[in-house]
Amino acid sequence: MNAPNNTRFMDRLKTGLWYENPGLVQLLGLCPLLAVTSTFINGLGLGIATLCVLIASNALVSATRRWLRREIRIPVYVLIIASLVTCTELIFKAWFPALDRSLGIFIPLIVTNCAIVARAEIFASRNPVGTSIVDGLVMGIGFALLLIAIGIFRELVAMGWLLALLPPGAFFSLALAIAAKNAIDGKQKSRKLNR
Amino acid sequence: MAESSVMRSGVTLAGIAAICTALVAFTYQVTNERIAANEQAWLEQSLAPALSGLFFDSGVSESVLTIPAPHELPGADDAIVYRVYSGESPVAALFVVSARDGYAGAIRLLIGIDVDGRVTGIHVLAHRETPGLGDRVESGKSDWLRQFDGRSLSDPAPGAWRIKRDGGEFDQLTGASVTPRAVVKAIRETLQYFDANAAAIFAAEADAQDEVGE
Numbered sequence: 001m002n003a004p005n006n007t008r009f010m011d012r013l014k015t016g017l018w019y020e021n022p023g024l025v026q027l028l029g030l031c032p033l034l035a036v037t038s039t040f041i042n043g044l045g046l047g048i049a050t051l052c053v054l055i056a057s058n059a060l061v062s063a064t065r066r067w068l069r070r071e072i073r074i075p076v077y078v079l080i081i082a083s084l085v086t087c088t089e090l091i092f093k094a095w096f097p098a099l100d101r102s103l104g105i106f107i108p109l110i111v112t113n114c115a116i117v118a119r120a121e122i123f124a125s126r127n128p129v130g131t132s133i134v135d136g137l138v139m140g141i142g143f144a145l146l147l148i149a150i151g152i153f154r155e156l157v158a159m160g161w162l163l164a165l166l167p168p169g170a171f172f173s174l175a176l177a178i179a180a181k182n183a184i185d186g187k188q189k190s191r192k193l194n195r
Numbered sequence: 196m197a198e199s200s201v202m203r204s205g206v207t208l209a210g211i212a213a214i215c216t217a218l219v220a221f222t223y224q225v226t227n228e229r230i231a232a233n234e235q236a237w238l239e240q241s242l243a244p245a246l247s248g249l250f251f252d253s254g255v256s257e258s259v260l261t262i263p264a265p266h267e268l269p270g271a272d273d274a275i276v277y278r279v280y281s282g283e284s285p286v287a288a289l290f291v292v293s294a295r296d297g298y299a300g301a302i303r304l305l306i307g308i309d310v311d312g313r314v315t316g317i318h319v320l321a322h323r324e325t326p327g328l329g330d331r332v333e334s335g336k337s338d339w340l341r342q343f344d345g346r347s348l349s350d351p352a353p354g355a356w357r358i359k360r361d362g363g364e365f366d367q368l369t370g371a372s373v374t375p376r377a378v379v380k381a382i383r384e385t386l387q388y389f390d391a392n393a394a395a396i397f398a399a400e401a402d403a404q405d406e407v408g409e
Binding site for chain 1: 203204207208211216218219222225226229230233236323324327330
């Protein structure tokens, strides 16, 4: 009983981190991704905030899915996500004031991160609470790790090449990350074919 | 049939809205005090830099004066003034005001003015301006605010206390003129208020101590 559950979790984790990574593959939530990843700490902060909102919104949407009729599901998602983001903003202001000042308006803007609505619609509204929380966790980690990786990359490159900190640097960094992922996937595919 | 379905949807929505509101209200209750304390700490940290190294020997936060609304300063809520003395003689005043005509809500500003009516330093305490455009008024993001240091009501003349696009003397920010316009206007109004009321401000009794908190 336990073993298959574990392998299923590992599969879901791989899906969130790699095969369906919200940023790299689904290309969701690019606005915050491009805007705040100028440093490692900003990437980490927004990554964690998004992760928390994603888990909580998946849980709430899934818990209420039985009462959600088609015509009111979008307003309900908006309600749930907006309230959770407001709570997250208050918590950041109370316990991480410096990070809150540095991320500024991007915390309230998590509301507009389409990765969260997408997971509510695609996954949480059709699956039980437990699996939805796992989905929020793996997708959130996938998104957060991408934010952190691009943040580190841009901060390091910016020491020699200042452009990396400016908006074009964000586009180049994301493009490099996507290209690297596609290259790795392509290599694996050709290896399978050769065998 | 159709009517009852609309009814049910409405009730569901109302129910979920109530739950969400309760959630936010609860979080607000829990975080409220900490947030206020953090904001006060941030404000007190910003006081000394806004004085640009002027000499003073009074405790800055002990000389708070609240100017109750309505007043001629920018902003609709009560304005706060920190008065700075060297011995008995006044050195400068630091105003906490809100520019209300920004692009997205009020811009909280800390404006330092020395006793001769010159700007000693300006600091943006809080704002919600557009990232990458209006938010460059922040001192950490560009040195736009530095152009006001040492300026006064006669330098430039009141007519030129505007951004260049409006025929004034101050730079705007590329792609954003609403935010700089609001900030310049707030600084001008604060200088005018100080010009008219300086003597009264420095002579007034400080607020009760425990209201300020240490």
